[in-house]
């Protein structure tokens with residue numbers, strides 16, 4: 001059988017491996033950790049650093065094609081892999097997504113604006129920041145996720161202090177926008193440029209971490225939804241992207257001056273991989289985002305996925321395992337339409353994504369009602 005490889009051993013790699021195995025592929029995971037969610041379920045695990053030449057050679061020798069599951073995999077490793085094997089997404093696309101400064105420039109070409117921002121790489125940049133970018137969010141250009149590497153600043157003094165606290169690394173200061181909602185669009189684009197998509201899902205973040213995703217048609221006005229899908233496809237096309245790509249959007253508050261000047265939709269950022277907000281596709285769609293990742297990588301036909309159930313996804317963070325006590329799975333699993341996914345992580349740290357739970361139902365109202373019951377049983381904040 002053909003073997004597919006993945007850089008990274010997290011939960012996204014695990015779900016990729018599982019989707020690949022269903023279609024008969026062998027899988028290899030490269031991850032430095034002895035035990036990782038994907039390494040645990042893969043046929044083979046190469047335990048080296050991402051840039052270790054021996055690890056990369058092994059991966060290339062074993063695999064017909066290679067993908068990645070997290071955006072901070074060194075782009076240099078993907079360059080090496082891409083020279084020998086079909087590697088998707090490409091090092092170029094990943095490098096852009098890894099750097100907010102480059103990313104913003106690309107996103108601005110999608111047909112939907114980005115939040116007003118300034119690049120801060122020097123004291124002079126800091127001094128030149130326009131007053132109307134405050135209050136804002138200072139974000140490190142690299143290596144941020146789940147709201148890490150971000151500081152909210154109200155004044156120039158706070159901005160200066162925050163940049164200093166971030167050790168003066170290259171940053172982007174974004175104007176704080178009034179958000180009515182957040183959503184994301186997941187697209188899958190093949191080697192031949194063919195592109196399919198999931199409808200936008202609505203995302204609720206808490207402390208910068210995705211908490212809840214609601215996926216059903218009533219989520220968004222059709223015109224906005226179409227605009228978001230078109231923008232996501234434009235971004236994928238402009239990057240000549242191959243694989244699964246997620247684009248996050250803000251929907252601005254009606255009647256706000258920002259909405260008057262920017263429009264209803266603002267593009268936030270992209271992730272060059274399947275995304276937490278697309279986990280519901282495993283249970284609510286006839287093809288999941290991971291099925292599409294396998295298909296794009298293996299050069300198999302892409303078809304437009306169809307969502308067959310309304311869905312609400314709750315993230316299960318380490319906070320739920322307070323004092324080592326296991327959450328009440330029995331009570332939750334007694335509810336209709338509950339799909340429990342746990343990633344096999346041994347250590348339940350605060351804020352760590354341990355698993356997720358998707359509720360599928362015939363209607364949005366039912367999915368929300370059951371998800372609220374599940375949240376209450378687990379001690380997850382209501383939404």
Ligand code: ATP
Pocket residue numbers: 115137139144145146147148150174175176177178179182205208248268269
């Ligand atoms: P991810 O884990 O999604 O990669 P991240 O750390 O890269 O997250 P962002 O997506 O940039 O972070 O921001 C995290 C959250 O902070 C957003 O989902 C949104 O709720 C809020 N946020 C970010 N930028 C802005 C903004 N300009 N105005 C208002 N809220 C914002």
Ligand code: MG
Pocket residue numbers: 144145146269
């Ligand atoms: Mg991000």
Ligand code: MG
Pocket residue numbers: 248268269
């Ligand atoms: Mg984000």
